[in-house]
Amino acid sequence: MAELTYRDAVARGIAQEMERDPDVIFLGEDIARAGGVFKATVGLVEKFGPLRVRDTPISEQAILGAAMGAAMTGLKPIAEIMFSDFIAVCFDYLANQLSKSRYMTNGQVKCPLVIRTANGGGFRFGAQHSQSVENWCMMIPGLKVVAPSTPADVIGLMAAAVRDPDPVIFFEHKSLYPVKGEAPDGEIVDQLGVAKIVRPGANATILALALMVPRALAAAERLKSQHGIDCEVIDVRSLVPLDTQTILASVARTHRVFTVEENPRLCGWGAELVSIVVDEVFYDLDGPPLRITTPHIPLPATDVLEDQAIPSVDRIVETIRRSMHA
Amino acid sequence: MAELTYRDAVARGIAQEMERDPDVIFLGEDIARAGGVFKATVGLVEKFGPLRVRDTPISEQAILGAAMGAAMTGLKPIAEIMFSDFIAVCFDYLANQLSKSRYMTNGQVKCPLVIRTANGGGFRFGAQHSQSVENWCMMIPGLKVVAPSTPADVIGLMAAAVRDPDPVIFFEHKSLYPVKGEAPDGEIVDQLGVAKIVRPGANATILALALMVPRALAAAERLKSQHGIDCEVIDVRSLVPLDTQTILASVARTHRVFTVEENPRLCGWGAELVSIVVDEVFYDLDGPPLRITTPHIPLPATDVLEDQAIPSVDRIVETIRRSMHA
């Protein structure tokens, strides 16, 4: 067991897979010699050399296109898109190419690759460097979408993503990079499509992802101690494949559900999860499923505004408390 | 009153606005001399000249970028993106630029422009030319999103979009281009954010858009005549702004709601509408709100498969009938 940061877990997770499989290669902007702008890939080029850990030009379309071409022909690329907001400049590869080629070719073309990217707010970077865009990817058929909340999950889910035969988008949360956690020594391999009940509870289910997981946990503690509401908190971890079993079973037990997401309000993953819940366990619900989201606005830069925009512990507590009439 | 096709309504709608306001300009690939690949812009360059109706290179980023720059500095551009699938190659302009610049600049920069694009399936064009991508746009704060289902709405909503001070994405449905309808003579100006009850009904509300509107209407007729279920059909018309008043009032009356959309299943606009309904009128519901969508797959090319993928009248009828236990 070792304590390490979420940031260091990224490099460890990639290294674990690169050591195991020489077909795993890694490309992106400033990832090699500089170790990444978030310093999450420090040491990799020294360990694996510049042919496997490759700096690219500022050409996101070329990055994802090259990753796709390499994946189609036998390699297992990991591509970094520095900030998840930049997915917008190479969205064709996600939306139309690497996600669809297996289907379009009747199964001939395979795209086993991982796109890892720094997602989410908290750094006062403003509207073009702070977004949470899991929903941009969840809505595309053919993609798998993962967002770990702990260092151990970073390593284990990275391994699962790299070993997965389908394209996986791996959302790392910027604000979690400095956060520490325990991780077992040796190889860690997790599974895609498995949510985790990180706090059991009887009165309501809170579905959260990435940075929203610790916030949901803190809110649950406060809801319990101050308002007597006992919330189950589920770290969804993987949006596609989605662990509907764990989620629906929990809601069937607690009879209430709340989602907590950084996506701006409209068409976020919270809407999808709520829709699944009401479709499948409608009669188990004792009250309306509510979404706690960033408002439907671009993100502001300065701290007082950004902190107000992204769901906070206070807002989670307040929303749930009020909805549960406590 | 004249009968005209949805296709001709596009040219008439654009011409109406270009005649009114010399600051309205129009750009896109093959839109001028060739009249557009769907022949929806025939005659415009002859009427308004090549300085106002301008053919561009195959450069979607340049098309939207140029439209934005022109809008910021005083013009009212209409930009064509030939197929809505190509939004993926210029998504940065939608997701990060023209939608966010007003907010980021504290209101200094304005982007009054219209992006019109051919959306939806039915032409056996396959996975990269048949998608319905309203949800790609609805999820972006700062955009307005419109999708007319009739020739008269094409003209009226085009006018509303061009006159609107915000960026509007205008989804024309490919399969509706040849469809005819009545439109009043003279200027037609409609309003964004107003849904239309196109068939009143007492037992359930069906929310539909574009090509799904005639299908929902046909389904409603059959549900009534064959199963005694009286459905209210709402043509949502505008996803942003969304006419929640009309929608929620209808659901409060009928106590059931179904959405019919071409979006693939996950994070479609149906999920958003369902989530709003359960959030706001949960206790009015007599049963689960259900989404009728394209499955979460890329679109297949050939007719037997494509017809099976996109919601059909049969599937709408079956889903509603079964859910209403009739």
Added chain:
Amino acid sequence: MTAAVTQDLSTDLRLRLYRLQVELRESEQRAYDLFLQNLVKGTSHLSLGQEAVAAGFAAAMEPGDLTFCTYRGHAHTLARGVPIEKVLGELMGRDNGLLRGKGGSMHLTSVERGVMGSYAIVGAHIPIACGAAWRAQYKGSKDITVCFFGDGTTNIGAFHEGLNLAAVWKLPVVFVCENNLYMEYTPIGKVTAVPNPAADRASAYGLESILIDGQDADIVYRTAHAAYDKARSGGGPSLIECRTYRYSGHSRADPAKYRPEGELDFWRGERDPIRIYRERLLQAGFDEAALREIEDTVRRRVDEATEICKAAPPPSPDILCTDVYADGGSAWRN
């Protein structure tokens, strides 16, 4: 453009180039006929008139080399040896098609034959081809990647990003611009800042400017061969612009009325690649009967393929949701 020098091409190769061009011509012509009979589903983009490019580049490839092409990819797919009925079957949306009707004419792919896909978003495949070539470089394998696209494609961002990456990484990839003078309906010169959309931009990537006559299969073959040799031996990418012409409209819906009077006649007449090649072979002493034999054989094969396709059923509805993910299905949930 250099003149054709044919001496050092073997008799076999020359007959192969001729046969290939005839096969592409006859197959595309049949696709057009089937479209007129309402038997082709969806759209289609023919390469009639552009056969020398497809034949020359394919003939110079080795098995294991990789092709990336566009929606205008029937010819490039056939030229790698994919059976005619698999291509026509896909156009007709039949179960025997290359993709069982799931992809359609714009996405022809045969991994078995090295055809790594036809791409319908302009320019998208240029970076993808780079990735395939990167794999060869990384693995030290000797295959090369050939990427075809049109003149209009040179104005899109992905072109620029892919060309730069290929040049910086010295990838074993050959980029082939088929300049058929038009993007969709707009003449390329009206929307492009340079007269030769690819050749005049080679220097922006530190590459040699190469502009050839795309109607002469021998020139195409030789140019291809030189570029492949360079790529295989670590010399990096090439960008080759071929001047050519498409006889039909852009796609099935297009009557191509935007072309100036006489332009089509000129190209279809003295610039027709098959006519040029046939005359050259006859002048070089090849037996006309042998050429006729080739033409007849090809026509028979196209007829047979057509019958196979007409007899083939549509795909089963059961495949609607297969092969979205590697487990064979489309389940996004557990």
Added chain:
Amino acid sequence: MTAAVTQDLSTDLRLRLYRLQVELRESEQRAYDLFLQNLVKGTSHLSLGQEAVAAGFAAAMEPGDLTFCTYRGHAHTLARGVPIEKVLGELMGRDNGLLRGKGGSMHLTSVERGVMGSYAIVGAHIPIACGAAWRAQYKGSKDITVCFFGDGTTNIGAFHEGLNLAAVWKLPVVFVCENNLYMEYTPIGKVTAVPNPAADRASAYGLESILIDGQDADIVYRTAHAAYDKARSGGGPSLIECRTYRYSGHSRADPAKYRPEGELDFWRGERDPIRIYRERLLQAGFDEAALREIEDTVRRRVDEATEICKAAPPPSPDILCTDVYADGGSAWRN
């Protein structure tokens, strides 16, 4: 690079160029100090060392001309006359900031002053600048648009699309590549197929190759003036590459350890634009006291601006949801 010829620049203009460079230097230095004091929120990208480019291009502009720049845009914003406290206030996230803290350092904008925005997605503003220039062309107004970007930006798709469109449409826009030798942390030469990322690509858009010394404000000014004249008179776009250098790291988080020993010293020493300009003025007979007076005045203004910002409150939480739409709010529903 041609030598500086200064005779024909007026005394006023030369003092203005000097003052402007000093103002940019002092303001950026202050931004850095405030960052060290933890008073700057979010990130920031300084232009220390690149002052001659911003000063020269801005000084040659007329009121009404438009500036488009990147996240590295403090200098370009100040150079158009935006008050220092409005820039520093935005960096510090205060209510007096140019954008009241909503945009942050990467999005400085002053429509009033013709600064049409700072863009944080590499290359995105290049086509946007084309649109602004298209408006001038369409309206027949005489303003020109100037678009600044870095060397690394030349490798992204939007650059290519924008340059081609500007050239084809002959738009009154001047593209300025500030080649400071690095993209973020990677030397530009390692990821670019040509030695001069912009100048070596001008021909791909039918443009003249222009490469100048970006540390010499006189050269910059003259080059700018010529390009503006050409644009204003219907001659179309120019692409100008300026060799320059940034003294600090890429952004506040970057200690810039990737630079070879001595490189910074070289540029900060004999290549420093302010030192170069000061020495030239002294040699030309300008009074050192007058220059000192300029320097002191600027420093006082920067001090005052700093105090204004320190005293300014943060924005009210009430503005969180304003100005998403033109009605002033963020309502997506009726």
